Amino acid sequence: MKITMVKGDITRVKVDAVVNAANSTLLGGGGVDGAIHAAAGPGLLEECRALREESLADGLPAGQAAITSAYDLPAKWVIHAVGPNRHAGEDDPAVLEAAFRSSLDAADRVGADTVAMPAIGAGAYGWSGPEVAAAARRAIESRAEDSRDNVAEVIFVLFNDELERVFHDEFDGYRDEGPAAADGPVDESAEPAEPAARAESPEAADPAARADAPESDGSEGGRADA
Template sequence: MKITVLEGDITEVAVDAIVNAANSSLLGGGGVDGAIHRAAGPALLEACREVRQTTHVRGLPPGQAVATSAGDLPARWVIHTVGPNRNAGEADPEILESCFESSLNLAEEVGASSIAFPAIGGGVYGWSPRDVAEAAHSVIVDGRSRRRWESIDEVQFVLFSDQMTSVFCQVFDHDQW
């Protein structure tokens, strides 16, 4: 599995699946969630409304993931996951790790071979860049997950700031791209 760390706009990357750091409503919000919804257009909101009316009537719980179509994005799917809100007292790193694992499991289930992640929980939910990078690393590289993702050839971390990108590069032992 090729792992890439870069600073940029996740809505512009050409991968099979883009991960959305969503809120539990799945109906859009700020930060990465808002950017993905704006770039994807109304089809994404409609797909999310369908999920809310069928499988997740009460919203998506932290640590879980659900896939929708990607609307106008260059990806085929958007995988929505809800990080734990550290600012609201949700400080269990295993739930943060579950966001990465659930997203990868779902990407494999839909047949994605490439996936792009933002820094789940690293914005308004209050997790430090190091916490987020270490959670992702523990799932993808350290093998804390029992599952290996056979169909996924490439994982990209598309991050929004120099600081976040620098920390991910340190944790993943990459040069900055």
């Protein structure tokens, strides 16, 4: 599995599946959650409401993921993952790891080759960058150990230089140390599936329009944080 990190707007990265740092309601919120709903258009909210009515009456629990279509996003699917809210006392790092792993499992089920993923938990939900990066790495390692590697590339789309650096540091040497060593070194210089996405302003999808929605995992102006 190829791992890359970029700073930019996750709603403009062309991939098979984009991971949304959602809240348990699945009805949108702030940050990356609001940006994804705004960029996808009203069809996403309608499908999320139907999903709640049909199978998730109590909401999506932390650590789990749900799949919808991507509508107006440059992707095929949106994978909604709920991280634990540390401010609400949900401080188990295993649940944070599960949110990343559940996202990758969902991507594998739908046959996604490329996945854009935010830093789940690193925004309004109170987890530090190093904690989030470590959880993401553990999730990827656990999948590799289970020989589930249909996802060819994970692109971590991050909202600032510091978080990008933290993820680079966490994954530095992963191919040498981790279970996928035979695949070669991490290509830290490679562009994502849509290189132009790195330069786009995240302001194009304005989560402020959803200010009345429940707080979500996303923050930092709707960029790639969660």
